[in-house]
Amino acid sequence: MPNNYSCPECKSKMNIGSSLVFSAKSPDNERGLIFLDTELGNYTKTTHPDFELQEGVEYKFYCPVCHFKLNKEENFNLVKVHMTDDNGKEVEINISNIIGEYCTYKIQEKKVESFGPDAKRYRNYLDVPDEYRKYL
Numbered sequence: 001m002p003n004n005y006s007c008p009e010c011k012s013k014m015n016i017g018s019s020l021v022f023s024a025k026s027p028d029n030e031r032g033l034i035f036l037d038t039e040l041g042n043y044t045k046t047t048h049p050d051f052e053l054q055e056g057v058e059y060k061f062y063c064p065v066c067h068f069k070l071n072k073e074e075n076f077n078l079v080k081v082h083m084t085d086d087n088g089k090e091v092e093i094n095i096s097n098i099i100g101e102y103c104t105y106k107i108q109e110k111k112v113e114s115f116g117p118d119a120k121r122y123r124n125y126l127d128v129p130d131e132y133r134k135y136l
């Protein structure tokens, strides 16, 4: 059974088939939809040919249903969604907002599990207790 993803704001389901659907915007205001594989650590992305993703560029990510901005207020580089796993547990998933940066974090209470070749990048940030994050 695939993982189910939902918007932290409107709770709408964001996965269709084996894709997690985001609405995204580049700094040059190019907008479009991104289909990302629902499997954690799989970075296969599909977009319409008219919406070409630029490597190394920071995108804004939005819920495709309510357009809530999913980049975290406290760290723009992390995009937050909720996921319900096979056991029905809801966890927080963070991915990078930079195209071509491959890291995923599964956050459950105080535990962080990371995936992807670039996983080290935000690991230190996420391992720090909340109250200290503002000093980073």
Ligand SMILES: [Zn+2]
Binding pocket: 007, 008, 009, 010, 011, 012, 063, 064, 065, 066, 067, 068
């Ligand atoms: Zn939403």
